[in-house]
Amino acid sequence: MKKCDLCNQPAVVHETTVKSGITQEIHLCADCANQAGVVIPGQPKPAEMLQHFVIGPGDVKKRAASRGRRLSCTSCGMTFAEFRRNGTLGCAACYEAFGKHLSALIERAQCGATHHCGKSPHNAGTSIDRQARISKLMRELNSAVAAEQYERAAELRDRLQDLEQEPPTLHTRSSQPSQEERSV
């Protein structure tokens, strides 16, 4: 029997999603599924999912709720239960503090996505095209690591480094001091 991805209880919800050719399996126990707003046993509709995500399912079991309630962010003091009530986190550190409970929620609300790819402070100031190329490589790298394809991961890492070392392309706007500072 499969164990829950989040704790070690027996899993009752099994879900396989295929996205961009990557197969992802999710196994959750009843408590964690409730926490994540998953309706058992059917698969929730995306809209319901978002609703669950924000306001929380109406029938959260007491045990699951109290376990969530114990979680809190040491940085801002927000508890997981508070977050479930109002749908907003208290600070950037909450993402870390609520750990797997939060990431399960995010993955469900974001159609199974687990990692950001797109603009980052790291590549800000470069063209959108280049940001996209970097992000694409980063995503491929993430999935290669997840699939334990280390050779491919190493190759991707090299390509990523090459791309990041290209001199940044400045925006084609009137040159200003701030722009020049940035290019250094």
Place this chain on the structure above:
Amino acid sequence: MQSTSGQPNLRGRGPDSDVVMSCRVRLARNVAGFPFVNTATSQQQDELIHLLKNILLNNDLDEKLHWVDLTQSSSRERLLLVERHLISKQHAESEAHRAVALSRDETLSVMINEEDHLRMQVLAPGLQLEDVLTRINEFDDLIENRVDYAYDARWGYLTACPTNVGTGARFSVMLHLPALKITNEIERVRRAAKELQLAVRGYYGEGSESAGDFYQVSNQITLGKTEPEILGEFCERIVPKIIDYERHARRLLLEQNLSHLDDRVHRALGTLRAARLIGAEEAMRMLSRLRLGVTLGRIDGIRLDTINRLFLEVQPSHLQVHAGPGCAGNELREARASLIRSRLP
């Protein structure tokens, strides 16, 4: 707020403007080192305002912005901004120390201390989201050069609500879908959109029913795809499909139901020209029919711009700018009717 004569950005006619009224992109950003707005103390909120005001009003920025302190402003002024879709209702009513920075033509606006420290949006008429993304990306770069954003390698830009995490980017288009409404196909569009992880909601007024047959469609997924990927799916695959669907429904009305269509359109014009008292809802409904008639060439001598502007001008706070802040009830309906008559001589 200097001008109330309609947003310049909606006055122009962009690509696909027969169906697409406007498009926009919004980025959610937070400043590193501060808690999110809902847990920030009022002192921290003030610090954020101060910090971001200095950055946003800096002369180095290409975009010249105008600052509105919403904590100081009147509720009427805030409602005016809501009607112009420059701030959210939540931002107008919030208790936080908050502000909005606007470009002169109102195509760029930045809400400060809404749900996130920064919510920036760029608006353009018609469907031109690529340009809109380029502009907001450059603007975001300028801010990013001056402040550290809350960012995480795995989750991307960290937002107060995790439904925005990742790119923090929300693309949306405001579509005018009167023909799909007439042919009762709007529910099918809603359902299809939902399956594609898009949100569909009315654009004017409250509630799910859309006044004036305007629908705002936006992406829900913000994580795991790059901004151009999100944009590409949205703009190349999804939105054109809805546009084609509406155009197809309009053609059917022309080909199979011309007298019915003409009757509807000209009655609407008649009502708008004759009314001495008119409520916002009826005005929107009639203006929607009129807009349909004009885009199909069934009415001469009325410009699309005039109608687009009227959708905004008939909203209560906009009317009160001229009619007085206390103006309500029949007085307001009278002011609305007379404004419409003056615009549609």
